[in-house]
Amino acid sequence: MGWQVEERFQIAKGECGLDHYQVRLYRAWYRHITLAMAALAYLTAIRATEATKGALVTPSKTSYPSASRRSAG
Numbered sequence: 001m002g003w004q005v006e007e008r009f010q011i012a013k014g015e016c017g018l019d020h021y022q023v024r025l026y027r028a029w030y031r032h033i034t035l036a037m038a039a040l041a042y043l044t045a046i047r048a049t050e051a052t053k054g055a056l057v058t059p060s061k062t063s064y065p066s067a068s069r070r071s072a073g
Contacts, residue, residue: 008040016040 012018016036023029 012036012040015043 009018016039018033018036018040021029021032023032
């Protein structure tokens, strides 16, 4: 169970900018984390919808194919 959580955080770091913040206040940090996790949830829902349609054909190094060209590969 623990490795699944760690894997999801690695995905969020790479695709949603979870690790790209430099804040000084808790409220700013909380807002950034909330938006990053909401973006990850959105991407996951889109990928699940596309997977049911059979649109995902290319394999990826992560457990989820990347939504952006920059992080694909």
